[in-house]
Amino acid sequence: MIARVRTFALEGVDGVPVTVEVDVRPGLPSFSVVGLPDRGVREARERVRAAMGNSGLKFPQQRVTVNLAPASLRKSGPSFDLAIAVAVVAADGKLPRAELPDGVCGELSLSGAIRPIRGALSIALAARRLGVRRLLVPAENAAEAALVDEIDVIAVPTLSRLLDLLRGTWAPETAAPAIVSASDYEGGPDLADVRGQADARRALEIAAAGGHNLLMIGPPGGGKTMLARRLPGILPPPSLAEAIEITKVHGAAGLGRGGLLTERPFRAPHHTISSAGLVGGGVPPKPGEITLAHYGVLFLDELPEFSRQALEALRQPLEEGVISIVRGQRAVTYPARAMLIAACNGCPCAKPPPSCSCTELDRVRYARRLSGPLLDRIDLVCELGSAPPPRLAGGGPPAEGSETVRARVIAVRRRQTERFAGDGIAFNAGMDAALTHRRIAISPEAAACTAMLERLSGRGQDRVLRLARTIADLDGADKVETQHLDEAVGYRMSDPLQAAA
Amino acid sequence: MIDACDRCLRRSHLIAFLAADVERLLPPGRAARADVLEAGDDVLLAAVGSARRESAIAYMAGFDPDAARGRLEVAGLHAACAHTHLFPAGLRDLRQPPPVLYASRLDRLIADEDSRAVLIGSRRPSEYGRTVAYRLGRGLGASGVPVVSGLALGIDALAHRGCLDAGGRTVAVLACGVDVAYPRTNRRLYEEIRRDGAVVSEMPPGARPYRWLFPARNRIMAALGRLTIVVEAAERSGTLITADCASELGRDVAAVPGWVTADVAAGTNGLLRSGAGVVTCAQDVLDLLYGVGARSVPEPPEQSLTPVEASVLELVAAGTEIESLRVACGLAPGELRAVLARLELCGLVRRSASGAYVTAA
16 A cells, blocks of 8 residues: 655755655555655664554554655755654554645654654745645654744644644644844844943944945954854844745744744854865755855854865855855855954964064064955954053943944945945945946045045945945935045055955 | 267176076075176176076077167157266266166256265164155155165155156165066156156166065165165174165265164164264265255245144144144034045155154154
């Protein structure tokens, strides 16, 4: 007898439908899985056998063949366990129907309990596209899957409970969606904690307002990391569509928190990370840090210490917002629309000026270790002094909090959305050379001053113009004025850095 | 402007052809290096191995002086040999003048005979040395004193840069062919010097730099200037070779005093101890060249600085960090950036490799 159950696999961060077919027929007792399964899927055999035994079911003493269709898709991981078990029971004639209309996903433990899976939201979205009405998922994943409407999500704790449900002897409530916080404490760290460093705060605000990538240069302890961590808090909160994307990505990477993630992610990988870790890769392919930072912030501290290979791999995703990885016969595409914040010391010894003995040549060498192609994607450079002594920093009025800054950023983002309606970009940093010239209006006085920009290379000029546009937006000005242009020039890369780029 | 006799062209191409062999055969130590040039063709040919001798003889037999002149013409380069009136007079004082001096612009070199100052120093200078080098270059450029230097990293590059920034004329003396931008880091500077100043060398176009050619180049620098100023040099610095050459030629030598604790100033302080002139600013150089008070550095064109700009400039000059700077002048962060950018575009401040603002001159 043959049984069919719908389940889903993850391809990149999206769910794709997979049909589990089980055929049980007389013959020597055996259990084989076909349809391009990897090792993890083949191991399902042991888990299914034990889970059925421990749930009071007899495993058919017949020849059992499991096919995962489409056979062309390579399948990995334990999330097919539950569907296989249900199909085996159905094929054995122990269920009212041999063909199940529901979607079933879950990993089995030997006891028959159901363990959580990755990518519940992506799977639920795929299920809706397929027209599935009811999705049966592990209890831990139910709230996340329930974010998708038009579909009933039911949390199933154990295999036997699931079979009760299918036999009509258990009628549970459908699961309710949940919203969770991405960070460990409410709302993330606040910008008000940063005393002093007004210049760097300004740079951070401009970066947030225009979506510009930022490089901070300064001695250790100057507050670079502290500032970077506060960037997600001053960016506009993600829209629903963005939040769903963020949740999908985290769910697919196994980092989901069981509900909708409504904060922008902040990823700060260590500098020893490989290029596969940074942009994704491996067998089977896994999303990298740039993907985990999708719609959020990727912070690279100690930028010159990162391997050149890793940094250069970042260039393409930063430019295109997606990363395609080809491994063997599979190609997967991950979203990678993150803001980049990088930090480095001013010189190799990283000591403050009086005790630093680095020569200018040492500094130039250090600067040259920064990857040129990556620097090309950075619009804004700001150097920080060492942190003010606590006595000084404690005085004065408290600094502005994240909420105040965020309100300004949101207003400026709105202006940009209007400006770029139909251009396919959302903020100033996204402008290419053509758009830079078409969409940036410069006042006559400022136009007279653009002559000074001639010292910069073509791309350097565009960078300054884009930045000046954001500064003008923060000022509420329709045209870029001289002071905006001046300020933008102040944030541009110093010549030794440019020489490296 | 190409005026060089066949014999001199031949000689200079032979040296270029054998440069790699000389590099290989020279004993360690720098004393003997420039002396190689005193050796005649036959001595040179005898010194290299027989295989190289054969090919050198074959090369010289096939050498066509007219074709060489044609190549110079096409490349837009100038050349003069010691037997012509185009040859810079200062070079005739050398024990072994270069057979041919190649230059991007020979006319500019001749125009300011007798007023040039050589400004050289360490390739790994301190921030202090960098500042002084740039200021001197700028001051001399503004005073119409052409600055001769070697296009090396560090002091040389800043001396050239300062002179160019002041609209002055600067001469880069290279150890390789005048069409070879070496070191590559200074490629942009090289282009600017070719455009606004002059690049000269005794090696024919296309010649690659070898270590022994640098001390040889130093003697040309020393001979081109009336005064040699060393900004920063360690105890055993190649820069001191230029100073030695200058004093051998009877030219004045001056040095910038440095910290007694700094290794990079040991050489310059040593020069001062042995009687070199003291240079602390461009005015000192003018006094040494033309006599005290004869000429003075022109006041920098009145920069109409606003009071705010002036006070920011003062604070940058005092070495204030950006955050303390902002607190001290009471500007909003964005305004401060704009002020600094304007000062940078006026050439009053510049940025170090780590991005911090420092005064330019």
